[in-house]
Amino acid sequence: MRSFVPPLSRLLLWPSLIIALALWLKGGASVGGGFPAGAFAGLAVLLQYVTVGRDQARRYVAVRYAAPLAGVGLLLVVGTAFMPVLAGYAPMSLFPRPGQPELGAGGLHLHTALIFEGGLMLIVFGLVVTVIDRFALRTGTEEESGP
Amino acid sequence: MPILLPILLALACAPLAYVAGRWRTGAAAWTGALGALVALGALVHEWTTQGPSRLVLPWAPTWGLSLEFTRDGLSGLYAALALGVGALVVLYSRAYMPHHLAEEGRPARDEVRFQGLILAFMAAMVLLVTVDDLLLLFVALDLTTIISYLLIGFDREDPESRAAALLSLVLTGATSVVFFAGAMTLGLQYGTFSLPLVIERAAHDPASTGALVCLAVGALGKSAQVPFHFWLPRAMAAPTPVSSYLHSAAMVAAGVFLLQRLYPLFAPATEVRDGLLAIGFLSMGMGSLMALVADPFKRVLAYSTIAQYGYALVLVALGSEGAPLYVAAHAPCKAALFLTVGAITQVTGKKKLSEVSGLRHSLPVLAGASAIAAAGLSAVPLTEGFFKDEVFFAALVPKGPAFMAAGLVGAGMTLAYTLRLWWGLFGGPRQDVPAAPRLLVAPVVVLAGLILLGGLVPGLLVEPARAAAEAMRGEPSTLELAYHFDARPENLLAVGAWVLGALLFATRHAWTPALSRVLEAASRVGAERGYRLLLHQLDRLSTWLHEKEVRDLRDRVASVLVPTGLLGLAVLGVTPLRDRFKVGPVGWADVTLVMALAFASAAALATLRAKGHLRLVLLISCVGFSLAMVFAFAAAPDVALTSVLVETTFTLLFAGLLALLPEDRLRRAQEEAQKPRGRDRLAAGVAGASAFLLSWSALSHLHADRVGTRTVELAEIAHSPNVVAAVLTDFRGLDTVGEMSVVVAALLGVTSLLGLKKGRR
Numbered sequence: 001m002r003s004f005v006p007p008l009s010r011l012l013l014w015p016s017l018i019i020a021l022a023l024w025l026k027g028g029a030s031v032g033g034g035f036p037a038g039a040f041a042g043l044a045v046l047l048q049y050v051t052v053g054r055d056q057a058r059r060y061v062a063v064r065y066a067a068p069l070a071g072v073g074l075l076l077v078v079g080t081a082f083m084p085v086l087a088g089y090a091p092m093s094l095f096p097r098p099g100q101p102e103l104g105a106g107g108l109h110l111h112t113a114l115i116f117e118g119g120l121m122l123i124v125f126g127l128v129v130t131v132i133d134r135f136a137l138r139t140g141t142e143e144e145s146g147p
Numbered sequence: 148m149p150i151l152l153p154i155l156l157a158l159a160c161a162p163l164a165y166v167a168g169r170w171r172t173g174a175a176a177w178t179g180a181l182g183a184l185v186a187l188g189a190l191v192h193e194w195t196t197q198g199p200s201r202l203v204l205p206w207a208p209t210w211g212l213s214l215e216f217t218r219d220g221l222s223g224l225y226a227a228l229a230l231g232v233g234a235l236v237v238l239y240s241r242a243y244m245p246h247h248l249a250e251e252g253r254p255a256r257d258e259v260r261f262q263g264l265i266l267a268f269m270a271a272m273v274l275l276v277t278v279d280d281l282l283l284l285f286v287a288l289d290l291t292t293i294i295s296y297l298l299i300g301f302d303r304e305d306p307e308s309r310a311a312a313l314l315s316l317v318l319t320g321a322t323s324v325v326f327f328a329g330a331m332t333l334g335l336q337y338g339t340f341s342l343p344l345v346i347e348r349a350a351h352d353p354a355s356t357g358a359l360v361c362l363a364v365g366a367l368g369k370s371a372q373v374p375f376h377f378w379l380p381r382a383m384a385a386p387t388p389v390s391s392y393l394h395s396a397a398m399v400a401a402g403v404f405l406l407q408r409l410y411p412l413f414a415p416a417t418e419v420r421d422g423l424l425a426i427g428f429l430s431m432g433m434g435s436l437m438a439l440v441a442d443p444f445k446r447v448l449a450y451s452t453i454a455q456y457g458y459a460l461v462l463v464a465l466g467s468e469g470a471p472l473y474v475a476a477h478a479p480c481k482a483a484l485f486l487t488v489g490a491i492t493q494v495t496g497k498k499k500l501s502e503v504s505g506l507r508h509s510l511p512v513l514a515g516a517s518a519i520a521a522a523g524l525s526a527v528p529l530t531e532g533f534f535k536d537e538v539f540f541a542a543l544v545p546k547g548p549a550f551m552a553a554g555l556v557g558a559g560m561t562l563a564y565t566l567r568l569w570w571g572l573f574g575g576p577r578q579d580v581p582a583a584p585r586l587l588v589a590p591v592v593v594l595a596g597l598i599l600l601g602g603l604v605p606g607l608l609v610e611p612a613r614a615a616a617e618a619m620r621g622e623p624s625t626l627e628l629a630y631h632f633d634a635r636p637e638n639l640l641a642v643g644a645w646v647l648g649a650l651l652f653a654t655r656h657a658w659t660p661a662l663s664r665v666l667e668a669a670s671r672v673g674a675e676r677g678y679r680l681l682l683h684q685l686d687r688l689s690t691w692l693h694e695k696e697v698r699d700l701r702d703r704v705a706s707v708l709v710p711t712g713l714l715g716l717a718v719l720g721v722t723p724l725r726d727r728f729k730v731g732p733v734g735w736a737d738v739t740l741v742m743a744l745a746f747a748s749a750a751a752l753a754t755l756r757a758k759g760h761l762r763l764v765l766l767i768s769c770v771g772f773s774l775a776m777v778f779a780f781a782a783a784p785d786v787a788l789t790s791v792l793v794e795t796t797f798t799l800l801f802a803g804l805l806a807l808l809p810e811d812r813l814r815r816a817q818e819e820a821q822k823p824r825g826r827d828r829l830a831a832g833v834a835g836a837s838a839f840l841l842s843w844s845a846l847s848h849l850h851a852d853r854v855g856t857r858t859v860e861l862a863e864i865a866h867s868p869n870v871v872a873a874v875l876t877d878f879r880g881l882d883t884v885g886e887m888s889v890v891v892a893a894l895l896g897v898t899s900l901l902g903l904k905k906g907r908r
Contacts, residue, residue, distance in 0.1 A: 028867045031784045033875065039792035046799060067898055074891045081884045092880035098864040111866055113876040116883075120875075123887050127894045128796055134901035135803040 009051040016044035024121050025108055034117030038124025045129050054136040063129055070126025076119030080112055149193055150202040150216045150277070153226060156186035157273040161266035164237075168259030175262040176241035183234035183269060187227060194223050199618075201279060201343070215341050217279035220614025224471055225276040225404050227611075232396040232482050233269035235590040237262055239486055240388040242586035246493050247386055251302055261301060265392060268294040272397045276404060281330040281340040284408075288326065288365070288401065292319045295398050299385040311381040318378045318678075319368050319398075326365020326405070332358035333412075346411045346621070354412045359419045362409055370402025370456045372430045374674035379453055380437075383445040387489030390445055394452055395481035400474050403459045407470055407619045414466060414620075424464035428553055430457030435560035439567065439651075440663040442499045444488035447568050451524070451561070452481060458535075458557065462542055468624045469538025471615035472608065476523070476535035476601065483520035483594035484568070487513055490587045491572060494580050500568070504575035513588050514573040516595035521569040523598040525562040525648065526641065531601025531608060534628045536644070540637040551636070555643050562648025567655060605629060700816070705830035712837035719840055728840075729847040739780045747773035758821075760805050760813055768798035785871040 020041035027033035048057040058064050084093040094112045096102045103110045160182035168175030197218075204214040244258040271294055275287035293316075300312025332355065334340045337348045345354075371379035371394075379399070383390055393399070406413065406423070413420055434454030441447045455477050462470035490513060497503045507514040523532030536558055543550040601608050605628040616624035631638065651658075670676075696706045719727075733741065750769035757763045775790035805813070823831075862873035875883050 027872045028869055028876075030869055031788055033785065033789070033869070033872050035875075036785075036789045036792050039789070039796055043792065043796055043799075046796070067894060070891055070894050074887060077884055077887050081880060092877070092884070094865070094877055094880075096866065098866070102866050109866060113867060113872070116876045116880070117872070120883070120887060123890050123894075127890055127897075128800075130894055131800055131897050132803070134897055135800070135807060138901060139803070139806050 006051045009047045013044055013048060016047075017041055020044070020121070024117055025114070027117050028109060028111060028113055034120030035124055037117075038121040039128065041121070041125045042128025042132070045125075046132050049132050049136050054133065057136075058133075062125075063133070066126045066129035066133065068126075070123045070130070073119040073122025073126060076115055076122065080116040080119065149197065150200060150218045152193065153186045153190040153230075154216070154270070154273055154277055156182060156189055157226075157230065157270040160186070161263045161270060164266050165259060165263045168256075168262065172256055172258055173241060175259045176237050179262050179266045180234040180237045183230045183237065183266070186273070187230040187234070190223065190226055190230065193218065199614075203341075211339055212282070213280070213341065214278075214283060215280040216277050217342075218277070219618035220611065220616070221404070221407055221471060221618040222276045224475055224611050224615040225400065226273045228396050228400070228475055228478050229269055229272040229276070232392060232478060232594075233265065233272075235593060236388050236392040236482070236486075237265055238586060239391070239489070239590045240265065240386075242584045243388055243489055243493060244386070251304060253304075261298075261386070261388075264294060264298050264301070265388065268298060268393065268397060272401065275401055276408075279342045281334055281342060281345065284342075284405070285323065285327045285330055288323045288369070288405070289320070291398055291401055292316060292323055295319070295393055298389045298393065299382045301386055301389065302384070305384065308384045311378075311384040315378040315382050318375050322365050322368025322375060325361050325368075329358045329361025329363075329365065332361065342408070349412050349415075353415045356416060356419060359413060359416050360422075362412070363406065363419060363423060366402040366405040367426065367460075368402065369405070370399050370460065371453050372402070372426055372456060372460055373433060373453075374677075376430060376434070376453045377673070377675040377678070380441075380446050380449040383443070383449050387445070387485060387492065390449070391482045391485030391489065394449060395485060396478035399452055399456055400478060403456055403463060403470070403474055406460070406463045407615075410463065410466070410619045411621050413463075420464045420466070423460055427457045427460030427464055428557075430454065430460065431553075431557045432457075435557060435564065436662065437666060438564040439560060439655075440659055440666060442501055444491070444498065444500060444568065444572070445485070447500070447564060448481065448485055448488065451564060454557070454561065455481065455524075458539055462539060465542045465546070466620065467538060467542035468616035468620060468626050469535075469542060469612070471619060472538055472612035472626070472628075473535045475612070475615075476531045476608075479594045479597055480520045480523035480530075480532055483591050483598070484517060484524065486587075486591045486594070487517040487520065488572070490583045490591070493587065494583050495578075500571040503572060503578060505573070505577040506580060507573040508577050509580045510573075510583055510588075513583060513591060516588070516591040517573070518569060519595035519598055520591070521565045523602070525565040526558060526644070528630065529602045530598050531605070532598065533602055533630075533641075534605060534608065536641060537628070537637050538626070540640045544636045544640075551640060555640050555647065558641070558644035559647030559651060562645060563651035563655070566648065566652040570652075699819075701819070701824075701827055701830075705827070708834035709830050712834040715837035715841045716833070719837075719844060727844050727847060740777055743773050743776040743780060747777070758817065760817070761802060764798060764801045764805065767801075768794050771797070783871075785869065 020037045023032035023040060024034055024037035025032075027037070045057065045060075045063055048063075062069065080094075081092045084095075085091050094116070096111065160179050163182055164175040164179035167178035199217075199219045201218070202216045204216075206212045206214050240258070240262060244261055245255055248255055248257055268291060271287060271290040275284065275291060278284055278287055296312050296316040299315055300309050302308040330340070333345055336355065336358070337345045337352075339345060339348075367373075368375040379394060382394065385393075413423075431454045434450045434452070434457060438447050438450035438454060441450055456474075459470060459473045459477070462473050491503065491506065491510070492498055494510070495503055495506075519530060523530035526532045526536035539558070540551070540554055543554040609626065609628050612628070613624040613626050616626055695702070697703055747770050750766050750773065754763055754766045754770075757766055771790065771794035775787050775794060778784075778787035778790055858874065858878075859870055861878070862868060862870045865873050865877045867873035867877060
């Protein structure tokens with residue numbers, strides 16, 4: 001009997017990623033933020049690893065390049081924190097500054113905190129996916145070369 | 148920012164030389180030397196047109212920290228030395244390194260790396276002499292230490308080179324940490340690190356002896372003075388251009404430079420200066436004696452350097468205005484002699500005095516030029532070296548006959564070992580060797596020309612020497628340099644020294660064997676042996692601690708938890724206890740919270756009796772999930788969401804990790820965990836009690852309402868109605884940056900550890 005789980009989990013990937021993106025974007029205004037978004041996206045990928053296996057899961061570019069994505073995330077985080085220093089602001093100054101008007105509509109507001117949170121998301125996602133991938137790799141090779 | 152121009156030019160040399168070296172290997176040296184000369188030109192131009200000045204760049208003004216640079220006599224003199232000798236050494240290396248690299252069996256392209264390092268060292272040295280701030284002084288000092296490690300160990304295939312590099316790194320690094328301690332003490336005592344301010348405040352409130360001793364130790368280590376002297380002869384394992392630069396004009400000069408820069412602090416501390424005086428005389432005597440018997444040429448020069456910096460130290464300790472001049476007059480002579488022996492090693496392949504002789508016939512130009520350098524080193528008239536001994540004697544005369552006698556013997560031995568070296572190389576029965584490449588000889592000739600020029604026209608030296616003495620002592624200098632044909636004590640002492648030196652040289656066959664035996668015996672109880680013993684004991688201590696720590700997993704965990712727990716308890720112990728531990732009210736509204744907490748505690752207790760690792764993981768995640776529930780009840784949906792996600796990820800990954808561990812290892816760990824030992828209970832008790840008490844104390848002091856309302860207000864202003872997000876990204880943003888760096892470090896660890904294991908299979 002074919003299990004309904006693998007096709008279902010494959011269907012679930014994109015909605016989960018969109019929810020993760022939503023968590024990231026509305027983090028400034030309500031429940032959410034970069035950290036849970038990254039963990040959520042990581043869990044979505046974990047589901048793929050468990051149900052369809054490492055090779056299938058690695059079809060996605062974001063999965064193959066998870067560790068470099070974390071590097072990009074760190075650059076975003078550090079950049080948001082220290083770029084303002086070049087313009088003479090204190091480190092970790094976010095824009096628009098308090099009191100300045102901000103752009104945006106509804107739950108979405110353009111703010112440099114979003115870039116920062118995006119960096120957090122990429123780092124957490126990169127960590128979770130890389131750890132999963134390494135575990136899968138190790139268990140996979142063990143089965144092949146095992147007794 | 149005119150003061151910075153020479154520094155910036157010096158800093159640009161190494162990268163420019165590297166780029167040029169990528170194009171043609173040979174271009175690196177020429178570019179670097181040109182850069183150094185341009186920087187020297189800028190320095191001289193600024194000095195002659197603008198005179199002394201300072202530059203202060205604020206760095207962290209709230210902490211009173213700034214980057215301060217100065218242009219005064221001292222910085223000008225030493226920077227000119229570093230740049231001028233640096234340029235010549237770089238050119239010399241162009242001729243020396245290809246041969247050296249070929250002998251070591253390394254590609255010729257490595258020369259670019261070498262030139263880059265030499266130039267980087269030059270830049271660090273220029274930085275060191277130009278900064279006017281205790282912290283920057285330390286930073287620049289350590290920069291020179293690190294680059295010198297790379298330079299001394301440049302022949303990385305050679306174990307002796309590597310050991311020498313490590314020894315010099317450990318000694319000069321450890322002493323510069325002591326220097327840092329001294330600098331910090333001064334900074335705390337005077338509330339500033341800016342040198343002029345420190346010196347100004349020290350005029351009313353003298354610096355503490357401890358701080359001064361710390362500063363002096365840093366300087367002595369750098370200048371290879373007793374008892375830290377033994378790294379220098381070892382460091383002769385380096386390629387000769389390194390020795391000729393670092394160990395004549397740059398690295399060893401840094402120590403004496405520091406003492407001169409900080410002299411106003413030392414001036415009132417007579418006891419410290421007396422100590423320095425004793426060390427100076429000791430280094431002088433020891434270095435000279437060793438130089439009289441050493442056989443490898445470079446060792447002779449190394450011991451001579453120890454002795455000569457002993458002289459410089461004596462001058463500083465006596466507060467003589469000739470101290471900067473002494474270093475400046477010594478450096479070109481010593482550099483020229485190092486370059487000479489390097490050239491000889493290259494053409495003959497020999498390294499010891501007993502293996503060569505009579506090279507004057509084959510290498511006449513080198514013989515002549517190095518004769519001038521040797522004359523300069525042993526203070527013969529018509530060379531600038533004459534004046535270094537003149538200021539030395541002038542400083543000793545007022546101190547009385549004992550000091551005069553010591554100076555006379557020291558100067559006599561200098562002449563004796565210099566004669567021995569030069570005669571051993573160029574005198575005696577003729578040996579024929581191939582001619583030396585012109586580029587190898589040219590720097591020696593240039594240096595010899597400068598030494599002669601300084602001796603023939605002493606007026607040229609007067610102004611820089613006076614400016615430097617003024618910067619050192621903070622009062623106008625009246626230093627005079629001229630030849631006097633009369634029976635003043637300085638002249639009599641000089642004549643006495645020459646006679647003594649000539650006598651020692653003439654009778655050398657009579658006393659050399661006895662002296663080498665005595666020195667051999669003395670070296671068994673010397674400082675070097677003490678250093679080795681200390682290192683050995685430290686090594687044993689660290690091994691012992693390591694073995695205690697890694698005996699098994701529980702001990703390893705305990706070695707983290709117990710010190711942390713004790714630290715927490717100590718913190719609680721030293722802070723006042725009033726209202727420390729409060730028990731708050733519990734109402735019916737809190738029932739859900741209490742239930743969730745009870746569930747969490749029950750799960751935590753259950754882990755103690757759990758059998759099987761998977762069950763353990765599930766129980767721990769139960770704790771996490773029930774805490775998430777607590778957050779949800781406490782109206783903190785953001786934290787609850789994150790908790791749930793993190794718990795889920797953690798549980799799944801932990802379960803996955805269990806699949807990676809060997810079965811029997813897991814079973815054994817289970818069995819051990821069921822039988823806790825006494826010390827395990829103790830460790831758990833300490834860690835648990837500390838965590839419990841710290842949390843209780845912290846929660847008793849919450850000003851929840853005040854902090855909460857204020858935070859919500861601020862979050863609105865910061866355009867982030869979500870308070871948690873505002874705290875994470877805005878109020879505590881730098882913390883988050885730090886935490887995220889840790890996460891990325893963990894990621895790198897996972898990648899390399901798990902990837903590596905796979906490769907080993």
